[in-house]
Amino acid sequence: MSVVTLKINGVDLAIEEGTTILDASKEAGIRIPTLCHLNGITDVGACRLCLVEIAGVNKMLPSCVTQVAEGMDITTDSDRLQEYRRMIVEMLFSEGNHVCAVCVANENCELQDLAIEVGMDHSRFPYRFPEREIDISHPQFGIDHNRCVLCTRCVRVCDEIEGAHVWDVAFRGAAAKVVTGLNQPWGTVDACTSCGKCVEACPTGSIFRKGSTVAEMTRDRNKLEFIVNARENKQWTR
Amino acid sequence: MDLAELREIGEKERTAQKPIRVHCCTSTGCQAANSLGVKKNLENTCKEKKMGDRVQVVGVGCMGFCGRGPLVQIEAQNKLYEEVTPDDAASIIEAIAGGTASAAEGDPEHPFFARQMRIVRETSGKIDPERIEEYIAVGGYEPLYKAIHDLTPSETIDEVSKSGLRGRGGGGYPTGLKWATVAKMPGQQKYVICNADEGDPGAFMDRSVLESDPHRVLEGMAIAAYAIGASEGYIYVRAEYPLAIERLQKAIKQAKKYGILGSQIFDSPFDFKIEIRIGAGAFVCGEETALIQSIEGGRGNPRPRPPYPAQEGLWKSPTLINNVETFANIPAIIREGGAWYAGIGTEKSKGTKVFALTGQIRNNGLIEVPMGITLREIVEEMGGGVPNGKVKAVQTGGPSGGCIPASLLDTPVDYDSLVKIGSMMGSGGMVVMDEKTSMVEVARFYMEFCRGETCGKCIPCRAGTVQMYQMLTKILNREATLQDIVKLEQLCDMVKNTSLCGLGMTAPNPVMSTLRYFREEYLTLLKDSPNGKVPAGTAASITS
Ligand SMILES: Cc1cc2nc3c(=O)[nH]c(=O)nc-3n(C[C@H](O)[C@H](O)[C@H](O)COP(=O)(O)O)c2cc1C
Ligand code: SF4
Ligand code: SF4
Ligand code: SF4
Ligand code: FES
Ligand code: FES
8 A cells, every 4th residue: 555645725644545536535524515426336527516626737627536646736625616616506406497395305415415515595597497207107216307417326326236227328418318228217127126226326306216205305325335345345234 | 462562553553544534523522513423424425535545534532622513633734623514524525635625614723722731631632532552553551561661669659759740630639649658558459549520510621531532541540550559440430421431441441452451461460450430420429538438339428537548548448549630641751751741830730731611711622731821821812712701700620619800810820829819720620701790699609519519428518508508699689788798708617617528628619719809799789788789790680
């Protein structure tokens, strides 16, 4: 094991080589907002909320996929970063149809938490009110595309942990959406094992358990990390 | 096959060629104007007049002046005919023996041709792209032979580095440095990829090179493979380019037959095979990491870099990915030496660049010019200026580029000068706009393109392009206030700085450059604009 020394927000740190900036920050007790990141599955660097500034690097880099290096001088919360993060969250709200008051995930929603974290009290971008559908063809679960933020956590969890690859992304641009099977009703996809891992993974009220009513959704995200750890390290107790 | 045998093929081909070759363009542009009908009639007349012993009709690639196609050229007599119809064919053949042709005659000495310097397109429009023998007859594949037998891989890379060639796919990354990086990466399996996705609206340079001279690209790729130690390569072409695909397939087959591709090329231990991959035609698949995923059979989504393809590319192996034009430059560099190439162009932008000159301009077509030539020379001298009126702006770099106002036409065309004025070289689209053009409309056109083409993976690009498009529409509808312009600028800045790949990072460029040079036009369109008038030639007059 080799260790590198670096600075995050002015604090000197010694961090194991190969660690991501996100994990290094966590170790140092510094929180960086994330949305597409989920412990236990691969990172895709898609939501851009975890971008950080590194002295001498002219591009902002996603901390979830960038590894620490000797001598890095990292800033995680400059005014500029905070402004960008807020804009990103605002755009997410105006892109879908989020009516928290009637949402299963109300008060247990990562998007809602992010809005609070970045200090968003309203969106300066006009709501687009897209027409999106709901699929409740699955006997136990449902997906409401109105609340999907396209983080692809469901896609990765199903592929990487459950090994079923029920989910995928179809179309592009504003029309991009997650689909089950070959864009068929979820209930008709034979590959689905009904394991519920996508339910645990989803950060919003998009994928839900049937029968949950407003603000009833609870999730155990650590479960996913636990499964991976259990399989890899043969530790089957929490 | 050895060098003597290669040269023998060329010699045999040259002696078989007739003294008078009638070149008829068979590239996409001219084909669309029925050049195949012209060619058939040219051939028939030749037969009827029993001129077959002296005259040979050859279907060639693009000559460049696509706007006036179909083109027919008789090099031996320095004659060029424009907008030829099948009915003109007989008279053109008769003119060879002294008659007058009914087709309009072009001027081969016109600045459009005279100001060009052709390296990439040196034999385009002169040889039959479907016959390898014609390529060999003009010295083709000798540079590959030279690289394999006279140079070590690292000497080959040195020549490319010395040439100063920079990637022609848009970014302008030094080609020699890229090659050296891939060559140095550990690992047995390496790949060469030719990026022929060409998705920019208004650009058709790469298509033309592939259609007109496919062997030049294959040769460039083979030299690259030798230099970096790869044995497999892919050409990623979009499905909208059927003729290019067909000619590439033919070319690969012919080269294999001669032992120029495949195993033990030119009796050396060097093996290299090339496969074609056909893309469905998504702009984002031109982005290198998306392209690689697409070849692997996945969804063409970009992924964060690093790791760069040079470190971890196709099937996680070190991969060299270059543009069509970049590869097409290589044979000449190896033949003449890197120093020769470095003598052309400017200090930091060497060699030539192919542009697709289009828009409101007299002479539409493909040009290859030395770097450092000014925009004015291209637009006014070569292009012949705007038919009615004056140049308002020149758009370079497509959806990643920007609009350059007429006042900056004296800017030299090189990577850094264009970036300095808020545009970029890009892959080579050059759209000339006249005074009637609404720059806000132009900005919205490019935003509409990006909005439709973003893969949707990252939020700033996916949602940001939609928001920007809506704001531009609001402005054009005269419903916006100054506040919206401020918001638009904030959005541009955010999307540019936070997007995952080049598409999002550059999508705001057309907006930012028009806001920079044509701000007045935005302001007069505002709801509460002080003079409240629609200025001449803006949205209202365009859309009405
Ligand atoms: C959205 C996007 C589209 C691109 N399209 C193309 C393309 O059509 N052809 C191309 O050669 N490069 C394209 N590029 C650039 C490539 O990713 C890559 O940089 C280039 O092929 C490298 O070759 P070069 O070094 O020879 O320029 C594109 C980049 C982006 C971000
Ligand atoms: S998903 Fe989250 S943000 Fe969206 S409506 Fe439900 S609680 Fe609100
Ligand atoms: S359904 Fe949930 S987990 Fe899947 S992409 Fe949408 S928000 Fe993410
Ligand atoms: S910048 Fe646009 S095209 Fe590139 S990854 Fe993000 S969404 Fe996809
Ligand atoms: S958490 Fe890093 S980009 Fe989404
Ligand atoms: S396509 Fe015929 S001259 Fe260009």
